[in-house]
Amino acid sequence: MDYRINSQALPRYLVLGMVGTVAVLLLVIIGYLMAANYSQREAQLQTLEAEFDAALHAQLQASIETVREQASFVFDRAESILRQEAREQVNQAHSIASALYRRERWRLPDSEVQALILAALRDQRFFNGRGYFFVDDGKGWSLLSPVIPSVEGTNQLEHSDPLMRQSTRAILDTVANHEGAGFVSYDWYVPGGDGAKAQKITYVRRFDPYGWILGTGDYVFRIREDLKALVLDRLDRLERDGQTFLAVLDGRGKVVRYPSITLPDGGVRAVQALQDAGNLRPLLERSQMSSEGFIETRWRHPVSGELAPVLLRAENLPMADWVLVSGIFPEDAGQQLQQQWTQMRDGLRQNIYRLLVALGVAALITLLLSLVYARWLRRLFRQYQSSIDRSQEALERNSRQLQLSARVFEAAREGIIISDAGNRILAVNGAYSQITGYVADEAVGRDPGFMGSGRHDKAFYQKLWQELHRDGHWQGEVWNRRKSGEIYPQWLSISVCRNAAGDVENYIATLSDISEHKRVEERLSYLANFDPLTDLPNRRMLEERISQAVALSRRHPEIGFALLLVGIDRLEYINDSLGHATGDRVLQQLAQRLRHQVRAEDTVFRLGGDVFAVLVQDGHSMFEVAGLARRLLKHLSEPLRQSGVDLVMTQSIGIAAFPADGENVETLLSNAAAALHHAKAQGRNRSQFFTREINDSLAQRLQMEQALRQALANDELSLNYQPQYRLSDGALIGCEVLLRWHSAELGPVGPDRFVPLAEETGMIGAIGHWVLRSACLQAALWRAQGLEIPVAVNVSACQLTPGLVNEVAGALAETRLPAGLLTLELTETVLMQRQDETRALLHELRALGVGLAMDDFGTGYSSLAYLKRFPIDKLKIDRAFVHGLPADGDGCAIIRAVLEVARHLGLATVAEGIETPEQHAFLNGIGCEEGQGYLFARPLPVDAMTDLLLAARAQEVEPALCQGSSR
Template identity: 35%
Template sequence: MSNNLPSIARSPIDRSSVALARASLFKFVGLLAGVFFLASYSLVYLAHDLDRTEEVQSAFYTKKAMQSLEKSMRSTVKDYAFWGDAYKHLHVEMDPDWAYVRQNVGTTLYTDFGFRGVFVVNDVNRTVYAVLKGELKSVEAEKWLEQSIDAILVKAREGVETETPTTAFIVVGGIPALVAAAAITPGTDPTVVSDDRSPSVLMFVDILDSAKLEAIGRNYGVDGLRVATSGDMGTTSILPLGENGIAGSLHWSPSRPGLRLLALGLPLIGVAALLVCLMTWVILRRATAGAQALDASYTSLQSGRAALATSEARFRDVVEASSDWVWEIDADWRFTYLSERFEDVTGLSRDAWIGAAMDDLLSTELGSLSQWLSIPNRLPAISVQCRYVDTKGQERITRLSAREMTCGGFRGTATDVTEEVEARRRIEFLSQHDALTGLPNRTRLQEFLDGKLKALPTVKHPLVMLSLDLDRFKPVNDLLGHAAGDRVLNEVSSRLADCVRHGDLVARVGGDEFVLILTDVSSQEEVEALCRRLIESIERPIEIDEQEVFVSASIGIAMAPNDAREATELLRYADIALYEAKAGGRNTWRFYAGDMNEKIIERRRLESDLRFAIKHGELRLHFQPRYRIADGQMVGAEALVRWQHPERGLISPDTFIPIAEESGLILSLSNWVIDTACRYAARWPDSLFVSVNLSPIEFKRGNLVERLQKILFDSGIDPARVELEITENVMLEDAEGALEIMHTLKRLGVRISMDDFGTGYSSLSYLRTFPFDGLKIDRSFLNRLGDSEGDESIIQAIVGLGCALSLTVTAEGIETAEHLKLLKAVSCDEGQGYFLSRPLDTGAFNALVGIRESTGIKSNV
């Protein structure tokens, strides 16, 4: 009996201990369940927030990529459309040779920019030029695009006054495409006169196929950018193309950092929860065994604490696996905790910064970080962009998220956003700078100019604008290719930037056009000194692939407020001054003056009148006889064009021939002269030939051989009775092309003579290489005979050279009997001049050669 007493006495205590152990255990399990639930909820919330942030960022970059593509295409089509040469060769007269063969608007738009389609639509909406995948084709734009383009043409022409291009997303063959279009205008070229027709439109088409979209996505860090299918609709990763998604939509695969976090964290939390459940089951089983359950409960409690520590350690591992680093600071703004990711992201030591002030590490543009966190009435959660310096001495940018703790101090996360900020800066930079040279573009120039003009420059401290255009740059592109031209532009840009001071601006506004804005110039002499320095710097040789290239520059100068107070006026006046500099011989500079604008207007009026004169018979031909000096026998005559203006009277060829060459009218004028001269000469005696001057421009374009062949056939004249006079300028610019054309002309049977011989620097080599039949001694040698004995020796040498090369030598400008006597003495072959005969109109010349006047001769040109 006594042996059972201790056992009976322990039973209530054991049962009470078991109940107490069970109650404590259930409370502990409930606490752990709350911890697991909170940890799981926090992990899911953090993962969802990470995914949402990543999706918003990828949508931003996708939209920015499309906007950048539109802006790039608008800028490209604007550079080509608002260009004087494009206006002349694509609108005034469609010139495929200039556009495609010479690669001005040809294959390079496909190879360099990837444009699948390039079209020129004329004033009556007919496609007159098409390049598809770099190949010249004859196809209508609407047929290739499989849709109407009327809306695009209307919008492009609406922007002609403001020089604003347009873009539109369309569908071509089931694939989205971006179309950029702009009305073709003369731009700022003062030498180009616009006509009354509706402007033609230049269109570039970029097909957004899978390869193109994938490349765009790579450039902007967007994975899997592609055209959205029906299965993609309803997701958030969708960007409509065009208004209401008329060209379809884009879909991409945003990164899912939150999903990766859940994949790592949730299994760990689940394992921990499973362990706790298993531990609870074991404790309850052992507690029912008896009073010893208290000891087992205590052991289980210890095990539970160890499991909790393990769970916390696992949660800490999850935090360390994220891309952000976690921090905590106390009320004194000193770090009390830094996660291990701190060292991986920043490269700095955790131990060195624990206990250090946060302001010593991070700074903001709006003051110290502690001041920012101390702002009263702030939101519970704060996000701010900070900067710090890593171990390599480089500045890094981080986005700091902070939340105040109840016990004082703050905790939060930090995300490195350096690459994101740099990408945004790069996008902003490209929107205001030239992609080739890195110089400011028109947009940046306009902003800079508007800002400086708002500061109201004064007469003593003016704002100076230099409009600079390269001379002899086009032959670099033609002969060495566009890649060499780009290298020349880069070198010139660097030299221009080196010549100006800090605070000034150098901008590239066109192919070889630059604008310089000077903000601190006190005198005209200072401006001229800078112009002289700019030209000298540009004239230094540029080495391209072991070959020296030489270019020069012409400069037009306008100043505010003297000349204008508005940016557009200042630009226009600088362009007018530039035109005067080019007309003054190039490689020089001119300041804008009020009468320059009047000269430009007057020149444009003359150009318009000349266009009318060619079409309506205001031109006349005079013929100056040429005589054989040995016996005085007439051998032929030179055809000289005269313009009898109904209001201005007789206008000298020295006035209207340059205008014709610059405006492109020289081809029509030359056609009329050659055709009319040949028709008149066909009625002369067979012993007489007719001589006609050719412009160097006719060797560059205009199908000279075909034109001449048709005129010879129509007039019926013997080709041997036609002589073409050319100058050395023909050979200077493109010797190989000129030689080929001249050989073709010789096969037609015509004669070729070098005009103004002796005024160039390489005439002897040309005489040996090119198939000349004769040469003409420039009149300047005869005019100076009384002043220089050396000119007589030169004439004798030229005659001897012509004789040695079996060339007919003709002297121009025979004004006196002494001139004729000298030429006889040196055995010169032929001569012409006022002493022998003035130029005669057709009636007087017909009377001279003894044929009856006829009014039946008309030109077909």
């Protein structure tokens, strides 16, 4: 026999070797698979049993913890609930009394109105029938006491019971505050308690028309008893939603709540074993002694009637004086475990049968195919290498695609979960672990529901799965729980993957943490409705509240309201001098003061800048609103300590009332703002109700503003000139430029009216530029005529900017006027603003050669430090000090002091408003150098001023000619 391996014999040897090898391998594989399958099933069963026991313990513990958390939450709120409901009831009683008083006081005597109010409150009941209203006359005399009628008409301050006297005195002290309301806590007799006492909380409120005290209250333990029913009701829902049953015992062992279990048909049956409280006592004692707190025993099952294992856990709830028992019948929860074991056993048998059948079929097919296989194997070998090459290329491509998919899967910033058709997790990516805190080994094989937060009910998930299977995808916002226990919001998107037959193969879910997005939304919502500096509601909230108040007042015409706009006077000076941080702290303190001065039902808002608003509701009369405004002006102006300085901030208040001053949001706000503007215009630190005269004044102001905007274009502005004289010899030495406006629409308008308007609207810049240029041009024209005279131009605070230097230089260059003939006059208020910048700016102006004068000296801050700090040439003494000379001793002393300081500092002095020869003589006698006023000349138009200059020059020439002829 030829044993050489060649192309003919090789297929035959391969066939024989393959058949023998396959047969041996089949036997080995079958044996191995059978053993491995059996071991695997045993291990799975043990794991299932361990997980089942742990799940039962966790389920009992979770039910205990859930009840504990709910009970703690409910009982901790008992006192706050009592306070809130007592306040609401008393406020309602106050509203009833107020409505009856407003309705009947004009028609009936006070005694009948009082009786009507007491009758309306007598039968009012609440707090599950326990609550009632009591009324005191404010001096200790009881007017209404429904549960103790015998004390009505008696003075409770003189009652024989010291507890009655103490509680009455506490109530009177509580309403003595400025709000006239508050809570009182004291011990009082428990009805039917044989003299026992318990804590009682009462809310009282003063009824101002009669000086009464309205009040009600209840025992804190009564509210807790009411809340126990709420906790027991929640136990019913917890019991229906799970397989555990719950029992509650009081501190004496008496059963408060009997447990029950839910039957498969939806019915409920009681657990008879717990009907006897004594049956639980030894179990509870064992539970306390056990380290784990779990008890295993046997009870008769409510459905089967047979003795069955039961697992119990008992814990004390001291807050309710309860003992909570949670239990479960493991056989009810173990049906799934039994079903899985049966499936595993049947699967093992079927696997063995299939393996045996497969072995026989494989052996038969191997023998039959070996004959055919030998014929085409030779041809197959020839193609083998090329096939290997193509396969290798395909494998490499698939490998690259799989690696790319894996990188994409891991690199995704969103968490990805892939689960099978049974919704068991197959794989998760790294982003999932970063978001949830669970690594892959902790998540794979589990239902994603283990991350649930408990915030979504069963209906939510039912709807989710319905939409998912109907549309093939679902996305939305859900709340889940991290491994750390933190509950967080996430955006979840789930897609269904189906095979060619349409069956579900996988679910793919992507999730992202939107906690930061939620925080941003909440912050934006807060910023949209509240002022972040003062934490007060903003203008948007004010408009909503006004709209609500308007709607309420239209339904109940007797209920009106008022709107107060509170403007902080001169806050900008605090910002400029002490900094914006100090200004912000001032606003925060003023906001706190506003909160403390208004009632609980009134609301304080901040509209931005230096304006607050107070919405006064509940139909207050205008006298009460005026009193509130006076109280706000008083308390808000108390000194504030900031940056080591005591600041006194004054306020202006504008008031508009509904419906007299407007029937909608826009009108009320507009009219209140108009009243505020009027209060500021009248000198600030005052309140002002809106009137039709204010409306007319605003209309006139708007008309003036519109006309002033056209004044330059229509050539309606002109300049007058106030001559200035040397007091010693009466020589004309200069003039002050004064702006005048003759409107084509309004006629002559005084500068005291239109100059502040121009500064407020920003038109002063263009007007000031025109005045400066026109004054320089006229001075240059006089100079060309040989009438050289200095001109003084007033500069507004709004013009004092770095651009002023270029503006002055440009005007001098354009008109070719020497800088020495131009003086700029500034007030002390102007110099106060931005002192460092102002000092640098004045030095630049001095460098141009122009003169600088301080106008109205003595009427502002009058600090001598300004005279040293700023490059001033001249002081102008205000007319207010000149008016009473020489009879006004104080004025004389002040002017002498100013002149003495000016002489030491080398400053020229000019007195304004000289109207009498006596004033002239006195000022000249004490050394004042220059003056202006009606004694010498009134402000003159340009032609009259030119004539005056010509006359002055002629007087100068005539003495000179006379002297020449005498020689």
